[in-house]
Amino acid sequence: MSYLLRTYNLTKSYGDTKVVNMVNMNIRKGEIYGFLGQNGAGKTTTMRMLLGLIKPSSGEIEMFGEKVKTTSYQRPFKRIGSIIETPGFYPNLTGEENLEIHRRMMGVPDKKAIYRALEEVGLSRARNKKVKAYSLGMKQRLGIARAILHEPELLLLDEPTNGLDPIGIKEVRKKILELAHFKNITVLISSHILSEVEQLADKIGIIHQGKLLKELDSETIRKMNRRYLEIRVNNENKAAVLLEKKLNIPDFQVVEPGVIRIYGEIEDATMISRLFIEQNVDIYEMNVSKDTLEDFFVKLTG
Ligand SMILES: Nc1ncnc2c1ncn2[C@@H]1O[C@H](COP(=O)(O)OP(=O)(O)OP(=O)(O)O)[C@@H](O)[C@H]1O
Ligand SMILES: [Mg+2]
Structure with missing residues (x-):
């Protein structure tokens, strides 16, 4: 199986501090990669670099078999779906309208994609509600709907279950497993909760103080x-x-x-x-x- 996403000595410094320090990640196609680390470990910063929201200080990124130009913010956006930290929406627009903006931006021709995505996350009934009237969990779900709407090949999910209730967490977990196993979508999901990652991941990357200390495959996890x-x-x-x-x-x-x-x-x-x-x-x-x-x-x- 080939790699869909790899980093080579990926580093981000703020001042003298390397908050992401020589990270080498190896994510295979179709894999769920659990990115585990405590608060402040460098998860979000790494994912921001992958997405082109910030520029790495040094190191390289390879996506879909090709080197990414890390000096630019360009990324193969249409092939990537993401949630980074708390997803932002226009509060005075409805859930559906927010997704419509994303649909056009991503050039998805079929309007039904919106309804499919809303259905997938259990928000069909709330689609005409303004987002400012959504609960935290509903916004999180809308974030997932937006991330999958354009049928990406790679999902970057930064703590996607933040703020969800236990049932919501379970549903999201099930959804991620479905996406990976039935649609062969590669998922990078970050979390500071081990049990959450453990239940999902085919591989776990442990990041601590900016360093990727270890990558564990499923065999090793099982043995452990x-x-x-x-x-x-x-x-x-x-x-x-x-x-x-x-x-x-x-x-x-x-x-x-x-x-x-x-x-x-x-x-x-x-x-x-x-x-x-x-x-x-x-x-x-x-x-x-x-x-x-x-x-x-x-x-x-x-
Ligand atoms: N723009 C910035 N300027 C300076 N320091 C930053 C900046 N962004 C992040 N950091 C620092 O980088 C470190 C890693 O932050 P990051 O958000 O990547 O952690 P995280 O693993 O996502 O943590 P959490 O679980 O709390 O979300 C932290 O010490 C943070 O203070
Ligand atoms: Mg974070």
Whole structure:
């Protein structure tokens, strides 16, 4: 699968501070990329650069297989849909009128695209209401409608569930999954909430103080949330051989000298301890735990 969006050492400085610092993002076509970071980590700034709202200080951006001219604000706008921070609308126009402006700007010939987009986000009934009379959640939904109206190939969503109620959050999540899986739209979604990103993303990029610390693929994410049995022994090499050869347990890992983790559901831990003792492997400690992505995130970002 090819990359739809990549950055190379993307950097933005304000004064002496690099608020986005040498970021290398790799987003594949059709992927949902969760961009995770605490407040002030640099998510919005990165997304603004991708969208051409601000100019990078240095580094490069590649979109749809082509280098973007980062010294200009030009971007392939018609192929991109976005919500950056709180979406802005004309308050005295209705939801429908606001989308009509966007439709014309994007050169979408079919007027029905507006109604489809409103329907998608559950705003059909509120379409003739002025936006100033919309609730925060309704405005957020209208933002999503605007982002998808012109059927973009790439969606840049900066904390799109901000201000939504739990049901709204769930609906947006479902919508994003649908767009990615059925329409093959590539999605970059930022959030400071791990659980939200975790439920959606095929890949997670963790940004902290302007640096992209890690990109985790779905396989790694899945592995991270598994239960395991951790055994502390005097001889991990011998223990490893016993697990593999005598017990046919393939899925384990020596995580540090003397410590073995056996992944998956362990039906009979006594069988393991009995064998170890018989074979003169001393057991100092044995316990079942679970690695969570949360632990990892906390450890990584201090
Ligand atoms: N125009 C600007 N001038 C100076 N500093 C800025 C500017 N824009 C952003 N910053 C700083 O850059 C850092 C990153 O901000 P950014 O908005 O990208 O964070 P974020 O990850 O989106 O955070 P949040 O989760 O709060 O939205 C912050 O420290 C912010 O104060
Ligand atoms: Mg932000």
